[in-house]
Amino acid sequence: MRPAASMFGTHQPGDSIWHRCGVGWKYLVVLALTLVALALQHPWATTASLVLTVAALLSTRLPARVTLAVPWSLVALLAVLAGFQLVTGQPDAAFVVPGNVLQAVLAARLLICTTPASVLVDALVRAADRVPFIDGERLGLAVGIMLRSVPFLAGAFYDVRDAARARGLERHWVARLSPVVVRAVGFAQATGEALAARGLGDGSADDAPFVRRAR
Incomplete structure (x- = not known):
């Protein structure tokens, strides 16, 4: 596990x-x-x-x-x-x-x-939508990304640790951390590209991430 x-x-x-x-x-x-x-x-x-x-x-x-x-x-x-x-x-x-x-x-x-994780996120989105100025969909998207990211990064760290140990490099921090950083950057880029393809994450830099935009 x-x-x-x-x-x-x-x-x-x-x-x-x-x-x-x-x-x-x-x-x-x-x-x-x-x-x-x-x-x-x-x-x-x-x-x-x-x-x-x-x-x-x-x-x-x-x-x-x-x-x-x-x-x-x-x-x-x-x-x-x-x-x-x-x-x-x-x-x-x-x-x-x-x-x-x-x-x-x-x-x-x-x-x-x-x-199920999807039910947890949906409930959080519905609750957030009742709070003024909070965009529940954006908050739910952020939580969903976090739920995916944490296991991915933790798994990457332990996979790299096991690989380094098999090569006798368990004490070599560069050999252990560099592949994790590369995987993290790749995951972030893939996530950003997926969001951009759906027209998300293209707001102005000074927009608050979870504030509901005026319609």
């Missing part, structure tokens, strides 16, 4: 209540689980949010390796966060800060694993 997918998960078909639930309700549940813990910054709130999030993920009836597995990169980040708080003499924060990060990642999986 790709690193980006192992962090946030990918859509998995199913027939649980979360799969059948409307995307708007799922957004609200994820926000409620996450924002309460972030606002209170207390160990019991973090614990409660984690327990409720894990229970919700288990109720999706998806494999635990999809919904609950924690990649090593995230474990390392949580360890660094906890260690920093301990060093600065904040034992409560050593649990609350990494706990809230872990809870947010797991809550995101509840949304992503039970909802």
Whole structure:
């Protein structure tokens, strides 16, 4: 599984209540689980949010390796966060800060694993269209490009790393980063050409990217 997918998960078909639930309700549940813990910054709130999030993920009836597995990169980040708080003499924060990060990642999986990406983006576009001066279609396009770009760039980095390791160049940063930069530039150019072919992205340079144009 790709690193980006192992962090946030990918859509998995199913027939649980979360799969059948409307995307708007799922957004609200994820926000409620996450924002309460972030606002209170207390160990019991973090614990409660984690327990409720894990229970919700288990109720999706998806494999635990999809919904609950924690990649090593995230474990390392949580360890660094906890260690920093301990060093600065904040034992409560050593649990609350990494706990809230872990809870947010797991809550995101509840949304992503039970909802197709296209449905998530469509819901975001509809919500943005209700905000004055926001062009929901442009915002949705930007989010769609981001959803494509992050896995592509993460996959490129790990592909190049594996290739460099096979050639004994795992410590050679130029050999590892140069192909990633080339792939990133190529991806950006291809995306720009696709947008231009559809008549998008040709506005004036001082236009705000998500502001709705007057018709």
